[in-house]
Amino acid sequence: METATSMLQLGNFPVDKANYEEIKEYFSTFGLTPNQVKVFFYLGKVGQRSASDIAKAADIPRSETYHLLTALQNKGIVSATFEHPIKFSALPIQEAIHVLVSTETERLKKLKKSGPILEKLWEKIPGFSADPNEEPEEKFQVLQGGNQVNSKIFDMILNAKNECRILGSEKDMIKFYHANFLEALKERNIDYKILSPVSKKSQYIFKNMDKTKIKELCSTVKDNLCFLIKDDDEVLFFIKNSTGSNREMRAICTNSETIIYSKSLLFNNYWSNESIGDSN
Numbered sequence: 001m002e003t004a005t006s007m008l009q010l011g012n013f014p015v016d017k018a019n020y021e022e023i024k025e026y027f028s029t030f031g032l033t034p035n036q037v038k039v040f041f042y043l044g045k046v047g048q049r050s051a052s053d054i055a056k057a058a059d060i061p062r063s064e065t066y067h068l069l070t071a072l073q074n075k076g077i078v079s080a081t082f083e084h085p086i087k088f089s090a091l092p093i094q095e096a097i098h099v100l101v102s103t104e105t106e107r108l109k110k111l112k113k114s115g116p117i118l119e120k121l122w123e124k125i126p127g128f129s130a131d132p133n134e135e136p137e138e139k140f141q142v143l144q145g146g147n148q149v150n151s152k153i154f155d156m157i158l159n160a161k162n163e164c165r166i167l168g169s170e171k172d173m174i175k176f177y178h179a180n181f182l183e184a185l186k187e188r189n190i191d192y193k194i195l196s197p198v199s200k201k202s203q204y205i206f207k208n209m210d211k212t213k214i215k216e217l218c219s220t221v222k223d224n225l226c227f228l229i230k231d232d233d234e235v236l237f238f239i240k241n242s243t244g245s246n247r248e249m250r251a252i253c254t255n256s257e258t259i260i261y262s263k264s265l266l267f268n269n270y271w272s273n274e275s276i277g278d279s280n
Contacts, residue, residue: 010042011057028146028249029175030100032075035060039068040077043090050085075100097178104180111154140254143236149249150179156230156253157184164188165267167195167217168226170202172238177205185209195270215271227263235260 008015020041027037038058043049049057055065069088072078077096081087091099143149153176157164164185168176173196176182185192186209198206198216206214227237236253254260 010038011046011053013042013046013057015041015045025171026175026178029150029179030104031147031150033068033145035064036068036072039065040072040090040096043078043088044093044096048081048087048089050087052085054088075103101178101180105183108154108180108184111158115158138254138256140252140256143251143253144249146249149236149238149251152236152251152253153179153181153228154184156228156234156236157181157188160188160190160230162231163191163193163229164231165193165195165229165264165271166227167267167270168238169223170197170199171223172196172226173202173205182206182209193267193271195267217270221270227267229260229263229267232260232264235263237263
């Protein structure tokens with residue numbers, strides 16, 4: 001029974017559920033939905049198939065399958081034939097990752113260029129002006145899904161004036177690396193500090209970074225703890241359900257002084273007690 005429950009069946013193709021869930025989690029950092037991952041994974045493992053074959057194997061309605069295939073084609077990681085019925089195939093995984101990373105890199109470049117232009121255009125149109133002497137209200141925002149969370153993290157990094165501090169597990173840092181967050185940190189003229197387990201598996205992601213700004217987090221810290229603090233005026237922390245099956249990315253972002261203070265206190269305590277990451 002254990003073997004059966006640990007396997008996921010995509011048509012006639014058996015998949016190790018734990019490995020698949022991990023793959024799905026990494027793909028979510030590139031903005032792919034769970035069903036998009038399922039379709040891409042199936043095509044990547046079984047080869048060229050028609051939409052009806054995919055819908056049946058992945059247990060997804062045929063109408064939705066066409067939408068998923070269109071989205072994957074738009075991302076450049078699935079192609080289609082001219083024959084009838086149309087057959088779809090996935091790019092090899094190395095090429096697919098290259099395409100997804102390149103897309104996110106270009107998106108980051110556009111964000112950097114668009115920000116100042118949008119700001120100037122916005123200021124041209126008169127509107128309500130807040131009282132500069134009024135105390136700012138404490139607010140929070142619930143972020144659901146990889147696109148919302150990743151966009152907010154980019155926003156925090158790009159708008160940081162002095163410092164960003166990040167604490168997270170090895171898996172979190174690998175996700176941040178593939179989403180280009182670490183590259184964005186390096187390019188910004190701000191101070192940054194990173195606390196994370198630094199094993200041989202993850203050392204490559206910090207290869208070109210200042211090792212004095214990275215410290216190894218002790219193994220007793222739970223993997224479900226991950227947060228980013230910007231300039232002591234904003235914090236984003238992940239909400240993780242380590243026992244549930246829902247792997248969709250969720251986070252809360254807030255300017256609450258109390259929450260920022262508690263996260264800063266926690267970060268600074270670990271930072272003062274942990275060791276500098278191995279640069280070899």
